[in-house]
Amino acid sequence: MQFTRPVVDAIVGLACAPVQGVQIDFTDPMYNAASAVVKAAVYGHCSFAEASAILAERLDAAANIEAIEKIRGAMDSLKT
Numbered sequence: 001m002q003f004t005r006p007v008v009d010a011i012v013g014l015a016c017a018p019v020q021g022v023q024i025d026f027t028d029p030m031y032n033a034a035s036a037v038v039k040a041a042v043y044g045h046c047s048f049a050e051a052s053a054i055l056a057e058r059l060d061a062a063a064n065i066e067a068i069e070k071i072r073g074a075m076d077s078l079k080t
Contacts, residue, residue, distance in 0.1 A: 012043065026054050034058065034074035041078060048078050 003011070024031070024046050031037055034055060041051035055075050062068045 009043070034071050038074045038077050052078055 024040055026037065031040065031054075037051050037054050040046050041048045052075060055071055055078070059068065059071045059075070062071055
């Protein structure tokens, strides 16, 4: 038996979820990549608004075009 992609994503989200009531520490190296912030929102570990705010802060601090493009791409994926 194989699970569909949405079911696998839901299982991963539940397995990786922080303890209830604990806020995610986005300064943790685990969340250095913009895609990790997006996954946290998709899996319900934080709100889409919180993830967008974190990415906006990182966009302001981005030092080069490559970093800016990665962050913008992550922000765009949160909008869909």
